[in-house]
Amino acid sequence: MPPSTLSQLLSERKIKALILDLDGVITQTAKVHANAWKKMFDDYLLQRGEQESVVYKPLEIATDYRDYIDGIPRYDGVRNFLASRNIVLPEGTATDAPGKETVAGLGNLKNNYFKKLIEQGGVQVYPDTVAFLQNKIAQGFRTAVISASKNCQPILAAAGLEELFEVRVDGVVSVELGLKGKPAPDVFTEAARQLGVQPQEAAIFEDALAGVEAGKAGGFALVVGINRTDETSELLKHGADLVLDKFPTE
Template sequence: MHSLQQNLQDKHIKALIFDLDGVVTQTARVHAQAWKRMFDAYLQKRGEAEGKHYEPLDIETDYREHIDGIPRYDGVRNFLESRGIRLPEGTPEDEAGHETVAGLGNLKNMYFQELVKQEGVDVYEDTIAWLKQQKQKGLRTAIISASKNCVDVLHSAGIAHLFEEHVDGLQSGQLGLKGKPAPDIFLEAARRLGIAPQEIAIFEDARKGVQAGKAGGFGLVVGIDRTHDEAALKAGGADLVIQQFPAP
């Protein structure tokens, strides 16, 4: 297997697009905590009212399978369907905690923002050091996230200046972009960079993200295996899987 650097050279890569959560920032863990807090309380309350038991959210399985890397309301809908629950969609203006897809999604977002304020945002130092090196070599950079908190997270972490373009959950909603595994968000970032997908490398930590990169015809799709999930990343079609970025 060729090294990451060799792959970039062989495929004449001109730009890099990074997923935010789990690749650049350690916010995937924070998102998972917020989802678990929201869903576990909701399932317990609903179960007590119905006289039945609902399995709480398992971060290792449920989060990866139903929620990770996709728009927030899609995550609410997917997970609830896995428990045999369907709720009205509601609207983005629904009060946090209201018993709709939007209301529960808004509550999760409130919990996430609370955690970020309490704990701050940690970055993956290996990613940042490698990214800076590539920028010095002249490669272009963009960042994407299904989260609507992308800009706040970038500024909290002090890394917004490292990316020329960003496409996040807010913009995806405004533009009508489909969530991963559809390639829409990556293709929009490529369009903004003005570089063809086949000349761009994608960096993703989730199977759906890897699938999106392959579906978009990107020149190199790299799986970042932070959680010992190499098999899933390879099954999604990753050209290369690494545990961390090579030291500059």
């Protein structure tokens, strides 16, 4: 028997709502985030290494970004990556100046780099995702967008996509509600709650390993991995029920 298609699974599992991650699923901003992280950390590690007469290994997007940063709250990403280089910094506060040698200061500097890159290059979307969403909304599916980023709303606005989503649970909302970052399922379960559906009635669409882990941990009816960077086996290993290279036109 051939494997079920996405549309078949949505029907078989009686899915009512679709909850999509932003970066790497809807918009092509995952690459922008990765480049901003690399610039910030490489500059910091070079400067610190010169002061300590130590050579620190630069950030590798294919491994370090995926394993320590992708899909999780910004300051958690700073902390995780620094730990991989045996560096511990004071936490600082959200008001720390960008570049201050604290977890918050480095995270704020990364955010500045990200915003500059967006200003220079704009926001590119994945047309397959937009077409899929428009089709499913016309069929009556409820929709929500989630993101660890506090830049979610302005990115959606810049891309002209705000009207596609009834609910947005992003980094701003997570702080307000005290939600844990992925791989905890909090952002997904909160999105389902705001849509008025149970996790067993919703499908998750994620490109990050921490994201598919979160969807599985939340007991969602369907966890779909979106494979933008040739990680099919890893997405399946971390909890995806189905992996797609792009959204179907059906």
